[in-house]
Amino acid sequence: MKILVCISNVPDTTARIAFEDNNTKFSKNGVQYIIGAYDDYALARAVELKETHGAQVTVLNVGLADSEPQIRKALAIGADDAVRVDAEPTDSYFVATQIAAYAEGKGFDLILMGRETTDYNSGVVHGMVAAMLGLPSFSPVMELTVEGSKAIISKEIEGGKQKIETAIPAVMGCQEPIAEWKIPNMRGIMAARTKPLQVIPAVGSALTGIINYELPPAKGACKMIPAEEAGTLIKLLQIEAKVL
């Protein structure tokens, strides 16, 4: 089996968000980058499938050279080789175009991604890639098993879940509890240093352009209500906040 795992390189959730150059550029200053929280689940499931079924796992990132520590981490966790499409990931369509262009004709049985990135929270790259390659797509996938040329998945829907059988190849956006997160061990980290990481140029161009960024207005002070008079909160919510 051949599995492609697409990982995004995103600011840690606890990172302070700030902009520079007249609010036209995200400030990377002092920001810790990580593999997208959901992409970690996709990678972990791919490595599990490699252990149980035997698979070649390739990781792909669309990003600049500063993504490489995260790509190496994915190799340390158990991917076999890596590809970096050398470009700033400007919009979903652009990223999807790169992934589809790379994957086309390479015979991947599964293309696994996270449900969404944690910076732009779009949740659309998997669907776009699948449409570009003429494949079915599923997201958010919470369970995935492979039997021959079929996959059985469990997918979250509003207020419940769906069990689906599908032909593969297919594209999936993953979320917990699809697999246990994996932490690289020493052996993995050593091995990752010599695993192949290919850098390829991007194709096409983005369909959007950032004009500027803004931070939300500061939150007003929290109004405290003594616990003994908790009931008065309900009146405040009705009369002052007008939400009841």
Add this chain to the structure above:
Amino acid sequence: MSILIFTELADGKFKKSSLEAISYGSKIDGSAPVVLAVGTADETSLAEAGQYGASKVLFSSQEQENIMVYSQALLKAIETTGAKVIVSVKSALADAVMARAAGTLKAALIGNVTELPDTTNGFVVKNSIFSGKAFAKTEMKSEVKFLQIKKNVVEASPEGGNATVENFNFAADAMGSSIIETQKASGQLSLPEADIVVSGGRGMKGPEHWQPLLDLAQALGAATGCSKPVSDLDWRPHHEHVGQTGVKVAPNLYIACGISGAIQHLAGVNASKVIVVINKDPEAPFFKAADYGIVGDVFEVLPKLTEAAKAL
């Protein structure tokens, strides 16, 4: 401009968030949008789209929620109407359907849109990024444009008007996928759609202590949510888990009971209009994101709130 709205149905009717999307679409340049509804519905409910500004509803009756089929319906509707701007809400279903259609048409897509587009110079949209911690203004340059709006950014208020309902047929292809089983909690308020959410964290101590929270939710007509450890511990079902890795909610009122307010939890709730925090620890970080706070024991505070809510 020709505008098409991809809507979602629940219990045979438009979801409230889809009515918001129709209202939003009707305000882009004042022209009446066409609505696509896929699923099961009754015709009188579908005509309701007219109240929110739609001229026509294309209805494709489908027993099962298959993303491949839904996205083909959308593509066919775009072709039929010649729509240039496609609007939906932001939801897991719409993400999947809109993405497939945008990928096929090589079109730009922007999610979490918070305002009407500015068309004075090009087509510029504002959206929320970094889980609500910032906003971006982006120009969309493709001929066809896909927008997914955040819930609660426009008011869906009926203004009168009529929409015709047409049955809409196309050649559906499930692309080798079939739905074996659908499990859906019935008779429950939908969490992402709810106007009021009452949510519990580890401070609720265990699944056997949830009743006071459920009582308040019932008195307020609220949906219930929880923090991630609570669903990880199986105290509550997974689909109730709110936050960065769970459901993102945007109710008018979010009441957090015994939740510390970790940044990953806040990422799922910071679009709420009013946040109430009940926590016994005055230093709990959640108070910094709250509008109203009560420092106290949830088990003493909740019954008092329920009593007051019942008296409304």
